Amino acid sequence: WYFYSKQQDETPAWKKVNYQNVYKDIADLLEDENYDDGSYGPVFVRLAWHASGTYDKKTRTGGSAGATIRHAPESEHGANAGLDVARRRLEPLKQKYRNISYGDLYTLAGVVGVQELGGPTVQWRPGRSDKQADACTPDGRLPDAAQGADHVRDIFYRMGFDDREIAALVGAHALGRCHTYRSGFDGPWNASPTVFTNFFYTELLENTWVPKKWDGPKQFVDKPTGAFMMLPADMAFKTDPRFRTYIELYARDQDTFFNDFSAAFAKLLELGVKFPEDAPTYRFKTLD
Ligand code: ZEM
Incomplete structure (x- = not known):
């Protein structure tokens, strides 16, 4: 016993x-x-x-x-x-x-x-x-949403990720929203924030993003509706050429995004x- x-x-x-x-x-x-x-x-x-x-x-x-x-x-x-x-x-x-x-x-x-x-x-x-x-x-x-590609790389390289993994991970911004009372930023990235999709990439590429006119921190909204948002750090994935390659890949190929996201x-x-x-x-x- x-x-x-x-x-x-x-x-x-x-x-x-x-x-x-x-x-x-x-x-x-x-x-x-x-x-x-x-x-x-x-x-x-x-x-x-x-x-x-x-x-x-x-x-x-x-x-x-x-x-x-x-x-x-x-x-x-x-x-x-x-x-x-x-x-x-x-x-x-x-x-x-x-x-x-x-x-x-x-x-x-x-x-x-x-x-x-x-x-x-x-x-x-x-x-x-x-x-x-x-x-x-x-x-x-953790990353500062107000900064750009260099900062994003510094933060994620420190964890041990490469550019492709970083680009895959940020696709999680298909989910949820920003809350003014949490981060200061405002709004969702797309129209279905409770469904995991590759819409972060499609919205980022397909819309024209303009600075939101408000008293809050600098962020971007889609023109003309203003319904969706991007953080300055999100925009870096569109403007940085090495990140952009993967953004374009994940926008056209949801399966590859799902596989890469899952692993990362x-x-x-x-x-x-x-x-x-x-x-x-x-x-x-x-x-x-
Ligand atoms: Zn986020 N993220 N994130 N992110 N994130 C927010 C919300 C959410 C950044 C960032 O500053 C912010 C990753 C990468 C990065 C999610 C998942 C992942 C918000 C809004 C900010 C400001 C918070 C709020 O106000 O509620 C930056 C700068 C990132 C790197 C470039 C990665 C990687 C994620 C997961 C794999 C999710 C799901 C949300 C939505 C949360 C919610 O409450 O709806």
Whole structure:
């Protein structure tokens, strides 16, 4: 009996969780007609991205492993404004599945957001272990929307991505919108912000973008409707010749975009994570 109970105690926490069940429970949290465009999917994708995108390959710090995004000061960094909404929505699942780490929960929520909104399957592994506030990353590791191609490259090269991967990742801006009370910017990138499409690229290329006339930070709106927006950093993908090659590719070839996005997003969620050797790779089935 003693031997048996000791064995049980030594089962690592991450192995005690049924991740397909967590996937389903996250999927059940997505829809809410009173929130934004009706889905938490976009903000879950943004949470997963900001939890992971702090990675610095030189110092091997940051990334999703510690889930330090939930601690101040990282939670208070300007780039993370509004992500408390996503964390609060997910908190009941942390209580229900006590053995899941926050790092696994937040990254899995990003996978659910992409897949359930019609995007590609994204491979995912469990086994991140949470860290305390002293592991928080310094401010400034996430991209600044007001800047251009050089800055975008600095930020994503630091994580270990190349131009093609960066161009694929930013296609996530087909989802969701900017909120003046979070980032200061305003509006969605296209007409279907709760469906994962290649519309970021088609809108970027096909529209004429003009500076929005307002008191807010510099952003662009489509001419003539003004219904859709682009950040200055988004516009860099159209004007920079090396980025533009991939923007044109993804605009005409949705399958290639889906494949490239899936690989780059899976890589993003794993930056800096040392997985247990026996951590399985999941390809979750989408619910219908
Ligand atoms: Zn975003 N992003 N992002 N992004 N992002 C916003 C919203 C969303 C940049 C950025 O400054 C902003 C990636 C890359 C980059 C999503 C996913 C991903 C917002 C608006 C800003 C300002 C926030 C707000 O007001 O709510 C910049 C400069 C980027 C690099 C060039 C990557 C990579 C992403 C995922 C793979 C998503 C899904 C949203 C929408 C969030 C929502 O709540 O609707």
